[in-house]
Amino acid sequence: MRGFTHQLMALVLSVGAGAAMAGVDIQQWGASTGARVSFVETHALPIVDVQVDFSAGSAYAPADKSGLAGLTASLLDAGTQQRDENALADRFADLGARFGASAETDRATVTLRTLSNASEREAAIALLAEVMAQPAFPPAVVERERARAIAGLKEAQTQPGYLVERAFGEAVYGDHPYGRAASEASLAGLTRDDVVAFHRQHYTAAAAHVSVVGDLSRAQAEAVAEQLTRGLAAGQPPAALPAPALPAARVSRVSHPAAQSHILIGMPGLTRDDPDYYALVAGNYVLGGGGFVSRLMKEVREKRGYAYSVYSYFEPQRVAGPFRIGLQTRGQQADDAIAVVRETLQQFIDAGPTQEELDAAKGNIVNGFGLRLDSNAKLLGYVGVIGFYGLPADWLEQYPQAVSALTVEQVRDAFKRRVLPEHLVTVVVGGEGDQTAAVAPDAAKLR
Known part of the structure; x- marks a missing residue:
């Protein structure tokens, strides 16, 4: 479930290219407020899409306050110093604008879609600036959303899909910020003061990247970025x-x-x-990212029928995001399925893809991307990633050239150096309901 979604996201946001992308002109500059800005001018639709990314994801929350980043993002639309949450929602609706906010590992993201005509656009941008700089965080709403988060977590903890993700993060990253996950205790301990302090420290101009895509000029985009970040605290660039x-x-x-x-x-x-980005992502298409044409799918599903689906993907992040292989299988055959996965992976590490497999991967990655870029919002995703992570403005043009130039030797070398069996953790959740399942007596237990 989550694995397939992240596999697709990794390809969509990481591969980004194809001939269709060659003409994208991403203009980048620094606003006077200290925020970084990326802009793509396109007049295909009378729409402007805005995304503001802050270094305010879960990795930046204190170790004992897991869940704070997500709670803070969820409360941005709970009202401002000028209007309550109902009035705020009504105002966005009156303007025909759409607001969103979320937090992931590295970043918290605030989005706005608005009509491009001056009256609606300027009013919507002013409202977004108010939301980002002057959130009220009403005590009653903080309590409500915290209770909702705890209830959601309790429900999630009954689901094996959630449990395996949580245990995997802990096993791979240990005490590193990427390995932390909210608990009932950490959520229960969060206060309004925590939310206010986190917002004050991390929702700053120095920690912000503004992406603007749509029907406006460079001068208008500059004005948008200035208006959105003028009311924010100046702040400092995020700590590494x-x-x-x-x-x-x-x-x-x-x-x-x-x-x-x-x-x-x-x-x-x-x-x-x-530097191994292209080789690993292209090689992963052959290993487990290419659906029914991948090695893992052929070995695990087609030849042995162990699983309906099996996948692998890299999830690049600010520091080393995870490489993972995922599947579900009956409890009684879990160990056999794991053995096949390990054997298939080891063979790929040792020999790499065949030339035919690599050529097919190149063709799919380079040529299939135009279909994923048919809206401002999709293009905004690329622009946000490029800007937030400091990638070159012509990254989308560089990508097809780099992928097309890959050799079998380069892919094999990258996998040998970067996917190391002596460091691979395996997490298994469930299977007890399959009556003939056997649990290895020496298996480590995660509590």
Whole structure:
């Protein structure tokens, strides 16, 4: 579920190219407020899409306050110093504008879609600036959203899919910020003062990147960026996140009555600007990212029928985001399925793809991208990633050239150096509901 979604996201946001992208002109500059700005001018529709990314994801929350980043983002539309949450929602609706806010590992993201005519656009931008700079965080709403988060977590903890993701993050990253996850205790301990302090420290101009895509001029985009970040505290650039340590290979099992075993295998992998980026992403298409044409799918599903789906992907982040392989299978055959996955992976590490496989991967990656860029919002995703992570403005043009130039030797060399079996952790959740399932007696337990 989440694995397939992240596989697609990794391709959509990381591969980005194709001939259709060659003409995209991403203009970049620094606003007078200290924020960084990226802009693409396109007049195909009378729409302007705006995305403001802050270095305010879960990795920046204090170790004992996991869940704070997500709670803060969820409360941005709970009202401002000028209007309550209902009045705020009504005002966005009156303007025909759409607001969104979310937090992930590296960043918190605020989005706005508005009509491009001056009256609606200027009013919507002013409202977004108010939301970002002057959130009220009403005590009653903070309590309500915290209770909702705790209830959601309690429900999630009954699901093997959530449990395997959580245990995988802890096993791969340990005490690193990427390995932290909200608990009932950490959520219950969060206060309005925590939210206010986190917003004050991390929703700053110095930690912001503004992406603007749509029907406006460069001068108008400059005015938008200035208006959006003028009311923010100046702040300081975010502190560098530490590089994660490589874990020792081990198997961890989490009890759950599900008949299906949920399995994740992986280790810390890629940064966004990693020099092995192209070779690993292209090679991964052959290994497990290419759906039914991938090696893992052929070995695990087609030849042995162990799983309906099996996938692999790299999730590049500010520091080494995870490489993972995921599948679900009956509890009684979980160990056999894991053995096949490991054998298939080792063969790929040793020999790399065939020339035919690599050529097919190149063709799919380079030529299939135009279909994913048919709206301002999709293009905004690329622009946001490029700007937030400091990638070159012509990254979309560089990508097809780099992928097309890859050799089998380069892909094999990258996998040999970067995917290391002695550091791969394996997490298995569930399978007890399959009556003939056997749990290895020496398996490490995650509690």
